[in-house]
Amino acid sequence: MAELMRLPDTELEIMKVIWESGRTLSTSEVKASLEEQRPWNVSALQTLLNRLIDRGFLESYKEGKNRFYTPLVAEQEYLAVENRAFLDKVNNHSVTKLVASLYDSHSITEEDLDELAAFIRSKTGGA
Numbered sequence: 336m337a338e339l340m341r342l343p344d345t346e347l348e349i350m351k352v353i354w355e356s357g358r359t360l361s362t363s364e365v366k367a368s369l370e371e372q373r374p375w376n377v378s379a380l381q382t383l384l385n386r387l388i389d390r391g392f393l394e395s396y397k398e399g400k401n402r403f404y405t406p407l408v409a410e411q412e413y414l415a416v417e418n419r420a421f422l423d424k425v426n427n428h429s430v431t432k433l434v435a436s437l438y439d440s441h442s443i444t445e446e447d448l449d450e451l452a453a454f455i456r457s458k459t460g461g462a
C-alpha cells in the first residue's frame with residue numbers, strides 16, 4: 336500500500352461525506368451534505384477538493400457545468416492507517432492501554448466492553 340498522509344480535519348470531513356454517500360458526488364452535492372453541519376464557501380470547498388485530488392484521495396471529471404468526485408482511497412484503508420498511527424503515538428501500540436484509558440475516563444461503558452468482548456470471541460473462535 337502506498338504511504339497515505341494524514342488529512343487535516345476539514346479535508347477528512349469532506350472525505351467522510353464522499354465515503355458515506357457510496358457514490359460519485361458533484362461539488363454541489365458535497366456542499367449540501369457539508370452544510371447540514373455549518374455553512375461552506377464554494378471557493379474554499381473547491382480548493383480543498385483540489386487538494387484531495389493532488390494528494391491522491393479523489394479523482395474528478397467534468398460533465399457539462401458540473402464537476403464530480405470519486406474516492407481513490409477507501410475509508411477502511413485510510414482508517415487503518417490513522418488507527419495504527421494513533422495507537423503507536425498515544426498508546427505505545429497497546430490496545431489494552433487504549434481500552435483501559437477509555438474505561439478509566441468513563442468514555443466507554445460496560446456495554447461497550449461486552450460488545451468488544453463478543454467481537455474478540457468471534458474473531459478468535461471463542462477463545
